[in-house]
């Protein structure tokens with residue numbers, strides 16, 4: 001994989017450099033609640049701009065449905081990038097249309113532009129190779145060189161991640177190089193006990209990872225929205241909690257295999273429940289109740305792990321030599337459901353071994369809940385990406401950067 005260092009030493013002055021970043025930051029309306037992913041790409045953008053490149057930064061944000069949707073505009077992220085760079089950042093109100101062409105065409109050497117959300121175009125995420133290729137061709141027309149630095153999206157076979165680098169000279173940016181360096185070490189030389197904690201809301205994406213982890217980890221702690229498919233597989237009522245019904249047979253097999261392989265697969269023993277999802281805007285009191293994990297009422301939703309589970313998970317992390325954690329234990333954005341995530345974060349801080357936190361929301365949770373970033377071994381900008389890397393999978397966005 002060629003790195004940005006080689007690109008910089010070859011000289012980029014006057015060249016249009018397309019930087020595929022992951023600016024998929026949590027937003028409250030148009031307010032960025034955690035800018036970690038934007039800060040993470042600044043070294044690459046800054047280095048290119050200082051070398052005189054015309055830098056075109058592109059990213060997805062959220063999961064819009066292949067058409068423009070103002071709720072998912074990258075405008076707030078572009079503004080924040082400008083603040084972090086201490087320089088004006090131009091913003092194109094489309095991705096490959098008139099605005100993008102005019103904005104990129106008008107860039108002076110050493111200046112930066114952000115183009116609008118890649119996923120406002122159906123070609124970005126299409127499963128049809130020709131549709132993705134057609135969109136990648138339009139993106140390629142905006143640049144002379146490609147720099148991949150959106151680590152959080154390298155597990156996606158999307159046009160800007162996978163197809164575009166094949167069309168331009170391509171290099172890995174500073175963030176990808178750093179992330180891969182840490183995760184490579186972790187996957188090659190894992191110290192035991194190796195404990196993996198999984199939670200969050202992208203349940204269908206992440207359940208499959210457990211298949212691999214059952215051959216690698218010593219302990220798996222399951223929380224967040226992921227826990228309810230396991231509890232249901234054990235035959236418990238989960239009410240209106242997040243549930244991946246079609247995955248119940250797979251999860252049942254995971255439970256059996258864990259037992260056979262001697263892997264501790266630990267599930268919540270108690271959970272916080274309420275009749276409705278909390279209001280994350282007003283943060284009005286949610287007044288949840290704590291119930292045993294096998295007595296969730298039919299009309300209620302599990303929204304955090306309970307106090308006994310917090311203690312249990314802390315004890316399972318206390319002697320860990322390696323920890324990988326992805327996915328908040330509950331809806332941490334609301335103070336009534338933040339304690340589970342706080343307890344696991346604190347247990348990582350207290351653990352004797354090397355700790356990695358991965359994922360946009362998990363990293364945001366650690367910071368917004370007031371933890372010191374330096375108390376963790378590594379905070380990865382990718383959740384699904386780092387999980388799939390640790391699984392040993394070939395990641396499309398990394399494979400595409402190979403020579």
Ligand SMILES: Nc1ncnc2c1ncn2[C@@H]1O[C@H](COP(=O)(O)OP(=O)(O)O)[C@@H](O)[C@H]1O
Pocket residue numbers: 199200201202203223224225226242302303304326327328329330331332333358359360361362363382383384
């Ligand atoms: N029990 C739950 N029910 C619904 N959503 C949950 C639950 N627990 C956690 N979440 C949500 O999961 C989201 C993060 O999930 P995910 O995107 O998978 O994590 P990451 O970005 O760290 O990979 C958070 O917004 C959080 O509110």
Ligand SMILES: O=C(OP(=O)(O)O)[C@H](O)COP(=O)(O)O
Pocket residue numbers: 022024062063152153156202358359360361381382383384385
């Ligand atoms: O937030 C992301 O992944 P993560 O939640 O696994 O960290 C990335 O920006 C990828 O987004 P996607 O899962 O919508 O493809």
